[in-house]
Amino acid sequence: MNKAKENRLKAAGWHVGDASDFLDLTDQEAAFVELKLALADYMRDIRVQHGWTQTHVAHVLGSSQSRVAKMEAADSSVSVDLLVKSLLALGASRKQVGQVIARAA
Amino acid sequence: MNKAKENRLKAAGWHVGDASDFLDLTDQEAAFVELKLALADYMRDIRVQHGWTQTHVAHVLGSSQSRVAKMEAADSSVSVDLLVKSLLALGASRKQVGQVIARAA
DNA sequence: GACGCATATGTCGTATCTGACATACACTCG
C-alpha cells in the first residue's frame, strides 16, 4: 500500500495493517479525506516557505505544537474547520484556499 | 444594516440590534464567515435546483430538517466540516466546492 | 378562519474536536 493511501485511511480514522486490510471508502469519503489532505499539505507549505517552526505557528494560532503537527498530518482529530481557520490566520486568502481545494487530485 | 452583513454577524455568533451595534470582525473572521455563507448558499442552490425539500435532504444526509435549515443559514452551530461533507453527499465534486470557496465575494 | 406543508428557531443529551501536556522519535552538532 502506498503512502498516500495509507494517510487517507489513517485520516479517516482507520487502522492500517489490520487483518482485513482492504477497506473501501465511498467516493464522498475519499473526496473528503483528499480535500483535507490538500489543505494540510498547503498548511505545511506555507509554514516551511516562511521558515517557521510548528511551535511558532502554534503561538500565532493560539494553539499547541502537537495540534499543528496533527493538522499537517490531516489527523482524524482535526476538522476542516480548524484547517481553514488556521490557513486564513496564516495569511492565506479565501481564494487561495478555494484553489487548493479545487485542484484535482 | 444590510441583510448580508447581518447574516455575517449572526453566523459569527453575535446579536444584531444590540445597544452597541458596531462590531468589527477581523479580516480572517470576515473571510471565514463569508466562506461559510458561500457554501451555505451553494447548498441551498443545489437543493432548490433539484426541487428537494429540506426534509428530503435531511434523510439523504442522515440528519434532521432543522440542521439542514441551519446549514443553509450558515448558523454558528454548523461547521465548515458539515457543510463540505453534506455538499459532497449531495453530489457536488471537490472541484465545485473549491470553486465556490474561491469565488471572490 | 383552519388545515397542510415547507422552513426557521430554540433547546437538550451526547459525541466529537480542541488545546494542553507528556513523551517519543529524528536529526545535528559538539
Added chain:
DNA sequence: CGAGTGTATGTCAGATACGACATATGCGTC
C-alpha cells in the same frame, strides 16, 4: 556518546457541534 532542536503521537478535561425534538413562522388552498 549526550544535549539541543524540531516534529510526531497518545491522552485527557473541557468546549463545541451534532442529531433530534418541540415549536414557531410563513404561505398557499379550501
